[in-house]
Amino acid sequence: MISPAIRPYRPEDRDALYDICMRTGAAGGDARGVYRDQTLLPEIFAGPYAALEPDLAFVLDDGGRAVGYVLGTSDTARFAQDFREKWLPTVAARHPLPGGEPGTPDAVMTEFLHHPELMVNPALADYPAHLHIDLLPGYQGQGYGRTLLTTLFAALDKAGVARVHLVMSSANTGARAFYDRVGFHEISVPDPGELTFLGRSTAA
Template sequence: MATIRSYRPDDLPALYDICLTTGAAGQDASAQYSDPELIGHLYAAPYAVLQPDLVLVAEDTLGVAGYIVGTYDSNGFAERLEREWWPALRQRYAKPSTALTQSDRQRIADIQTPRSNPPAIVARYPAHIHMNLRSRLRGQGVGTALLERWVDKARAAGVAGIHLGASVSNSGGVGFWRRSGFAPLQTIGSTVWMGMALTD
């Protein structure tokens, strides 16, 4: 059984790797990228670097194999990313290699011009999360344990609600979020946006 614990800075490489190897609707996305860090630059690392107190990891005897990251204030976090996270990455990828894959190019475009979460959803559910588990931890209650710990902290902090975006093609993930109390709110392209209220 995995242990749930607070994030440590030396966990960052594991977060990058888990983000990549679960990045294709829960499956391994390694073959889609020539730069293995690109997806993690968007969906894992900035939370660990900028808000490490809101990151929890699941660790078993083989190492860190799952995480939940997020922020209580999506709009404020987006502003902080503009100040503290995107500038260095935009410089790093200003002259991208010609060997990039289509997925690499899409992530670089997202770094250059970040996508915004739906404003009406953010207004009602200001927090958001990302959670990923390696396959060896799935089906054991680890995801539920990570989520419950994060939700308890958010509720104690007075957060009104949490939202997330899940791939429409990830039926297992969408099913998990529904069972965990998240309601589908809006589908945009290949993403279903879901929310859970924490206050009445």
Template sequence: MSGNAIIRPARASDEAAAYHVCLKTGDAGGDGEPVYRDDPDALGRLFVGPYLAFAPELSLMLEDAGGVCGYALAALDSRAFYARYDAEWRPGLCARYPDPQGDPSTWTRVQEAYGWYHHPDYFCPEPYDQYPSHLHIDLLPRAQGHGHGRRMMEGLMDRLRHHGSPGVHLGMWARNERAYAFYVRLGFHELARVGSPEDGSIYMGKRL
């Protein structure tokens, strides 16, 4: 079905469907629904909503006969984007969702997400002036293996290049080996590793 999917600019009406894609890919690329069942939109509020609100011109949707089945989202200037997120988006999240208390090792995955609302990590790998933009992409399983991911990434990087970006970075779960291989094939290379091999992050970059 997804072999005939189209790539199009994002619309405001895509939010719910894109949040669902975020959920279904929210466990290191696997289905996050079992672990975010108490609040299915917990991750979407972090990784989708701000991009649709603040950078719609750098937001692409993948749609097939079954609906939205993927997205690629970007920010031209990461520090400026995070400053706006901190001033305009995060206060609403913090007001609606309490900061979890107690031992973080006992938190549920939803509580972990709420913790990120209250204690964000705006990590940008160096050299920042060479990789100031950032992006991320998620595709449902039915949309994978058809070349859509490569086309979306290349389309988004073309847009960033058109807007004057010299380079782009992205972050990924360290244990997501399939994603790592995909980014290497697109010409990305490692810039930094943070945390443990099981639960940490890898930041990769590409010059544009």
């Protein structure tokens, strides 16, 4: 039996990334029954990172396909601009803006897709990099998440990026406990709503 191993992202991993994103996209739970559009979340939180910053994309491979990933950017402000200029034109037609006030999960996320500048928060200026990490349930709690993160931290540190942040649902208490164990601390952000903002150094 082949042990799962971490490796750089490859373009053929795209479908697996999208699947993982949906299976873990509802505060860590399965989002496939929450969103009607099964490509919306991945085209915000997975696809653009793999396309725009593949050198900061790593997957956990079980010997047949990716079963987890960590994706990141070294510069959130630049990433938001690239998202608008390079990524959004490739996906916007599939996800048109809803009219009126967003009233469904799909509508809320579609608004976010079309306004990538929302990911730039002045309170996070000292943490210019950010990341997304997801593992299928069968691979959680075995140390793979920690190893994925340390792989990304090393790449960011090598690129000269000192700090990284992430944004998570405050309801995802299991993930919060994990992030605490791997050295993240909470960052005070005005009006965080239902989100928690965490940061840490990229140094080992």
